[in-house]
Amino acid sequence: MxxxxxxxxxxxxxxxxxxIANMNxxxxxxxxxxxxxxxxxxxxEEVFVVLDGVVEMQYRIDGKEETTILQTGDIFYASVGxxxxxHPQGEARILVVETAGSV
Incomplete structure (x- = not known):
């Protein structure tokens, strides 16, 4: 606990x-x-949760770059691939749930 x-x-x-944890x-x-x-x-897969701060998340879909701003409480889900x-805007605290050993 x-x-x-x-x-x-x-x-x-x-x-x-x-x-924090390694579950299976x-x-x-x-x-x-x-x-x-x-x-x-x-x-x-990856679950990326902004717990504190602001993060600019850049991602590519079919080679095209996209950007979104994640505020405290926002969740970004990265599917396989x-x-x-x-890019944090100042300090940020982020909870990440992913396969052990992932980049």
Whole structure:
């Protein structure tokens, strides 16, 4: 049993994470960042939940780049093969649920 105060979490580096759970190969991690990630495609599906802050999410569909702004409480679901990159606008805390070992 653990209670996690996500707004108090801060990693020592961008995209640093606190591992919360690994359930049958699916991980749940709390990330802190103030820097963009990198363009990537996950090994499986990904659920990306903005817990604190604002994140510009860029993604590609059929080679065309799209952008959306995710506010606190918004959820981005990346299906298998969705190429995407997250650009926080200042500090952000993000809950990510994905296959263990995924990029």
């Amino acid at each position: 653990e209670i996690i105060r996500s707004k108090e979490f801060k990693a020592s580096r961008a995209w640093g994470a606190k591992d 190969g699916i991980t749940t991690r709390l990330h802190w960042t103030d820097q963009p990630y990198k363009w990537h495609i996950n090994d499986g 969705t190429e995407h990159v997250a």
